[in-house]
Amino acid sequence: MKQIKGGVTAAKGYEAASTAAGIKYQGRTDMALIYSQVPCVSAGTFTTNVVKAAPVKWDRQIVDSGAGVQAVVVNSGIANACTGEEGMGYCKETAEAAAKALNIDAAGVLVGSTGVIGMQLPMQKLVDGIQVLAGKKAEGLQSGHDAALAIMTTDTVEKEMAVEIEIGGKTVTIGGMSKGSGMIHPNMCTMLAFITTDAAITKEALQKALSEDVEDTYNMISVDGDTSTNDTAILLANGLAGNQEITYASPEYETFKEALHMVNETLAKKMAGDGEGATALFEVKVVGAESIKQAKTLAKSVVCSNLTKAAIAGHDANWGRILCAMGYSGVQFDPEKVDLFFESKAGKLQIIENGVATDYSEEVATKILSEPEITATADIKMGDYSATAWGCDLTHEYININADYRS
Template identity: 60%
Template structure:
């Protein structure tokens, strides 16, 4: 059973956080660097962007996560992505890790780094290294420290994104907490997002990676804001074992319970990103029911939430179901359009608008009332099998264009 608690990256035993204003962003006084530290070594797992153009921190972290046994720290900066920066960008990652190592007396290869912001700019290493020195002595295992770290990694996000839960494993309380950032350039495989999960669970590294990869495929790879995939996308999971549960080394009941907790955290963080899409006014969810295969279900659900015409209709509170049926039709997945049922649902109620591919005699007034809430759910039942999938996006608004027209200025 998953128990939801108030927390972020410091919720689990042994994790501390810090943040600082290093001066990376022009004309900003907001904190722009964050630090996560575990007092003991952590087994790690990670997933990363599939964009062939990937940032230097992605290269650094992949090498550490997949090849090193343990990690101790993560430093994150906003403002500059350290992407498309050549050898100088790679050297910057090493310099960061060396600065972390010196500040905390931990091995260089146990230090992870992440960046988000403008592509093509070099990291200001004087500011970065000074920021690391400033944060190291102020690391705290407090709720406030976690929240400040979540704020520091924001770019065009309008709010910090944190989730934490407790699960019971072999009679021990285990905590899983995390934070993420992301609002634009959000699309499956993955998105312009950074996500950091900390847990005091004791778990085998290979099983942690397997669980993380599978859950990311059903969470972060099922969200979209604008169809763009970034260069820096990273999910890192750190497990330090301080809950003293019996170490998970097989897919037993403890593994299932841990998986459920991690799935909740990653899915909720995914929804927070989709709902905070640049300029968005609501989270838009598509529940695809009864597809022939799991892959078909995922393809169909994602096709609906990535349709710009559908997203614009959601913004206008317009029950333009034809756009949804059209998006299902060009998805590439197999289904019979004459069997499809479509419903809209929100806090204002649930309404069937299509039955067997044809409009019902629904009330436009009632539909508008339902579509005026946040979140809005479209339920599409293709009645062709037994597989379901859910995807998350947001409405498409005037403000999305405004935000991205002057992102660098």
């Protein structure tokens, strides 16, 4: 497996475009198009929030139908959530406008929206934007990069990732882009993620690969504990790599899934580290667990602790908050057997041994916790299972961003 430059246009046969439609933001792009030169097999995972945005409902219908997907139209600024039948109509109108502009079937057009909940989309601006996108779509890494920029809301950086693998003597590429900075606490995937591949793969294998992998990637991140109304991860496969079709549980499936995991984990970590107002990516590893479920529950509990996140922001080795968060997670362990370590590029330091503080240096601990990427590892000494969760620190800037988000 080899990491390469690029995102959604890294794989064969994919084009992208972006434009400034003026939906909410001024002076920046806010619409993106992903286009495949041939229809794709599709897979998707969607928010478990009872309140689901219209694009989530639209995309789920298309993915479940098995229709060949050839385009994705995404807007930022307005989420098209809590918009009733009118919002669903806007999805249909968007798909039909894209189908006409691209000369494809409307049943193969997915839509994505992110931004303010409860506002109606300015459809004429979207329709006009689609015309521009159709005329600008192009292959190449720059068009994919521009698309990644266009789907950002409060994100401070674009998020892209691509890898190459070999399957049956053919080079297969998987690339993706995502956005997410606030309202991040996925219970299926993330805010918006779009992954493309030129692999030939069955729909069953594609869906299983995505559904299985989100449990260890997007479902293991949290910025603020809020599960969005719009969470969507889409995976498209157009088969242009020319490999023999991958089937579920085959050796080739495992190779494909390993590469997909690298893309998803990287995008997930980029979102966690770019949490609203964040200054650091906070990684929590739980090792020595008696089950995967136990390890995941403990790691996620620590990552979601506001007190722990505030301590990380202050570069304070307040390990009691971590042990406390583990204690209220709902799973059983012996706190008097826990070892805890802090680690970053500045070094590694054991903070507690068997549930009791070591004679560590606060100065060294602060130095370790002052890096932009920090890892806390808790060994609970109960078994051989482990899990990792990702989050970020909690700063005053998070409140500043969200106090007046609509305005």
